[in-house]
Amino acid sequence: MKVQINPERCQGHGRCYDLAPGVFSDDDEGYGKVLGDGTMPPGKEHDARLAAANCPERAIELLEEM
């Protein structure tokens, strides 16, 4: 699974890096950014889904690998 943040939607609520600090971080203006290339090891998938489910702007996109 890969995760990415849609910068058009992200408003810097910060729920992603609150809930999944190993997956997301904040930039110098508080907007969310994905750590690394966004590929989720199996252990992080739950965190990524939790963050996506709590983003008020629905800015987190989960790309499931077929």
Added chain:
Amino acid sequence: MAADDRFTQDYRQTREDQRPSARGKVVTGPVSDWAIDFSHVEPEWAADPYPIQDELRRRCPIAHTERFGGAWLPTRYEDVAAIAHDTERFSSRAIIVSNFRPARGLAPVGTAPPISSDPPFHHDARKLLLPAFTKTTVTKQEPAIRGFCHALIDAFEGRDVVDAARDYAQHIPARVIANMLGFPPEDGPQFREFVEDLLEAINLPPDERIARVSRLFDYLLAQVQDHLGNPRADLTTYLINAELYGRKLDPSHVVGAMALLLIAGVDTTWSAIGASLWHLAKTPGDRQRLAAEPGLLPAAIEEFLRAYAPVTMARLVKRDMRWRGADMKADDWILLSFPAANRDPAQFDRAGEVVIDREVNRHAAFGLGIHRCVGSHLARMELRVALEAWLDRIGSFILDDPSAVTWSAGQIRGPRTLPLRIQLPPQYTSSPTAPRGGSRSPPPRADQPRRIATKTQAQTLAIDRCESGRLGCRRAPRLPPNKRQNGQIGAASAGPTAEARSAQNGGYARPVGSNSGHGARSRALGHRLRPPVRSEKIAGSSGSEPPVTGVARPADAPSCRPCGTSYAPVLAGVSSPPDGAQARHLDWHRPRLRGPPHRHEGPLSATWASPWPGRNYSPSHWASWAEMRRASGPG
């Protein structure tokens, strides 16, 4: 710096053409039908708005009133979200519903940028503030705020009943924002008056309302003068020196942004802390569960924010239109109720209940869209620290008299009187030297003697909790408050001088009303807003440029992290764009900086256009960095 003549004359005298205009007549008194005559300032709404909102959501769902010159109240989440995201049809030129309409010429800046600003100006005004309010930045204040919370609780000594709104919740955000803006900490009680003038007294006659609001701006202008004579590293000095589009901010922008930070920083967080304590006081099950499972606190806080969202915003309809069945007229208000959106059953399961372990909670307490509360990370941190300190120290608390609780009326809702009967777990009221570690005391009972522990007892309690782990304390054993504050502040802020550290203590750690050393505090760094700096001469500054003194280059700013390429030196007062690769790097780095340079119709038209036409970014970040370096000083 040359004398700053922006503030030598009261800028308000030059803005007579921008006075607000009255619309409609002031209507007060009981509401006949909430669907067609709602009023958010009537006592019934203040006491409990949720049943009203729930009924409206089922009945209309966009209510209307002729009060306030015409206003609409959407109650469904999807409508609130749509309006919050639609800056084309809804303006933020004013965000407090009243019987006036601010002059249209105020757009796109508004009276309190960026909350009162519309795009595209909004984006640049907001960028000036964002770096000071990131989670990373505000976290540095946490130890000092925790120390202040404990000092407030220390002052409860010997009392059975305390007012958690007036004696606790109110003081925390007031002290935090006074510290960030560099205002005297003892001015906190005045802030409360400003809040009431601005947010609650909206039905006063025009002259009286203007006179009341003027008191706030008189105070802020006095603070500006103080900072001009005595600049220091706080947000006021930062705003005074900040630049947008190659020149310093208008005085109205400086003071308006200060007003925003003061008002929005105080009232809202105070309400959130108070409402959370109110809920826990009346819900023993949740209180006991949080004591047993402190790891739930973050989720519980989000749920308190959802269920008791303090903030309702407003918008003005830009032009006549029919919107989702409502015939809206230009300059009608939209009362943008995030609390109503947060209780929409179409968006939330068990929307009317408080579920402290709710896992999916996409609430809108801090707004949605481009006006997301700039202080949300600060507010969340304050709320968490205030609740942790309270739950650490006060074993049990209940409403002393539910009928004595009062709530603010208007757009910010929270308890303003909250008498709580407090007690510590019984073993500490009977013996200050209770056995530590491994003790398993029964949970406190309501019929136990009601006493708050002395300071020593409270410390014993805290240590016992941490060592025993019975309550799952995540922290190491606690130090006495004086050591705790010093140690934590020192550890948290690597940069400030000893003077700054002691000033930080002065800014927070004294109980309210004590004689604080304002002079020393205000001269020193209240907190670190700036990125770490290296003391070095800026590379590449040519001999033809005036020598740059007191300017250090931010260590982490000018190189592109992914590729490592350094940007050209960023000089204070830079007036030309970076070229070629550097510009592309900037764009890569800051994807939010987009859109063509904008020319705007309005009061700023002469200076609005980007100084760098054709570039696909805004210049404001250059000003921000320049200001940061200048304020950081050498080393």
